[in-house]
Amino acid sequence: MYDIELKRITKTYLGTDEPAVKNLSLNVEKGSIVTLLGPSGCGKSTTLRLLAGFERANAGSIALAGKVVSDENTWIPPEKRGIGMVFQDYALFPHLNVFDNVGFGYKAKDRRARVMEVLELVNLKGYEKRYPYELSGGQQQRVALARALTRRPVVVLLDEPFSNLDADLRVTMRVEVKRIIKEAGATAIFVSHDQKDALAISDKIVVMKEGVVQQIGSPREIYQYPQNRFVAGFVGQSNILKGQISQDGTSVITTALGTVPCNHTHCMCAGEEVCISIRPDSLEMDTKGHIRGRVKEFTYTGEVIDAVIGIEASSGEEQSLLVHIHPDEDIRVGDTISFKILPNFVAVVKSEE
Numbered sequence: 001m002y003d004i005e006l007k008r009i010t011k012t013y014l015g016t017d018e019p020a021v022k023n024l025s026l027n028v029e030k031g032s033i034v035t036l037l038g039p040s041g042c043g044k045s046t047t048l049r050l051l052a053g054f055e056r057a058n059a060g061s062i063a064l065a066g067k068v069v070s071d072e073n074t075w076i077p078p079e080k081r082g083i084g085m086v087f088q089d090y091a092l093f094p095h096l097n098v099f100d101n102v103g104f105g106y107k108a109k110d111r112r113a114r115v116m117e118v119l120e121l122v123n124l125k126g127y128e129k130r131y132p133y134e135l136s137g138g139q140q141q142r143v144a145l146a147r148a149l150t151r152r153p154v155v156v157l158l159d160e161p162f163s164n165l166d167a168d169l170r171v172t173m174r175v176e177v178k179r180i181i182k183e184a185g186a187t188a189i190f191v192s193h194d195q196k197d198a199l200a201i202s203d204k205i206v207v208m209k210e211g212v213v214q215q216i217g218s219p220r221e222i223y224q225y226p227q228n229r230f231v232a233g234f235v236g237q238s239n240i241l242k243g244q245i246s247q248d249g250t251s252v253i254t255t256a257l258g259t260v261p262c263n264h265t266h267c268m269c270a271g272e273e274v275c276i277s278i279r280p281d282s283l284e285m286d287t288k289g290h291i292r293g294r295v296k297e298f299t300y301t302g303e304v305i306d307a308v309i310g311i312e313a314s315s316g317e318e319q320s321l322l323v324h325i326h327p328d329e330d331i332r333v334g335d336t337i338s339f340k341i342l343p344n345f346v347a348v349v350k351s352e353e
């Protein structure tokens, strides 16, 4: 059962030529968390606004919990769509305390009990009488989320909810927000331009560029097996190489750096010329490895060493590869290092999206 069904949605704003969203189709299963991920201007906020009913699509249909809310002949206004929203700046009412913010617009008999229930869910019991200015950024976000959940919405929409939080709090709130949404049993759509947020929080990620969906998949699918060059470069780092599938059609690709193993064998034909994406994680230092190169530069980040390795290609030219090296290794610029390639983070990618 899908809680959200978008069918061939197109939206062109008045006075513009190019659609902000082109022919977008997406089904979201009940209780799952989906992130719309992409660079600025890719159409993710427009998609959220179409779902909320703040904008109307030029073509296509939108159904929520099995009921059409927008198509050529149907228009259900935002307040009747059963949607909870969390805005980027939280949009709390400054003159209302936490209890009244969370209970705002909720007039049912169980108001007190329901507000206390959601406050407990977001771990803010005891904060009912505080005003927004008396709360930290993370607490304000919890209030915003609680308010979005009070009316038991079919769908919760969250627009860049982590962008105002500092790095540490962001990591904590990713885990917390996911827990809260799952415990509430809500179906949620996030908008984000941050790949780490998207990978951490989502059941499914929709990668968008210029209004067009590039790939829909689980975080693991998107990271391990990006379908095109854009996804490979936008979600994480990647080395893109040209290669040729081996003539016997096995999962081996011949490149200027030698042969590369690849587990992801979709759309492969023997002898086909392809592009491959090799994540920096799939190159492992190994004295017996057949790829040898010279350290050109590196950055120590604590978790990993980001190194650029210059490798002599079969053409005689030097090719640079981005590699993640264990932070324990004591490498210097100019060192010669050998690598082997692990197939798990190698994918054939389309060059055109």
Ligand SMILES: Nc1ncnc2c1ncn2[C@@H]1O[C@H](COP(=O)(O)OP(=O)(O)OP(=O)(O)O)[C@@H](O)[C@H]1O
Pocket: 013, 014, 016, 019, 020, 038, 039, 040, 041, 042, 043, 044, 045, 046, 047, 193
């Ligand atoms: N009200 C509007 N009128 C005209 N064009 C608009 C309007 N809102 C957005 N656009 C255009 O539509 C395209 C998609 O914008 P949208 O806000 O959906 O992108 P986004 O991916 O959410 O970007 P950001 O991350 O910067 O918010 C952009 O080219 C933008 O300039």
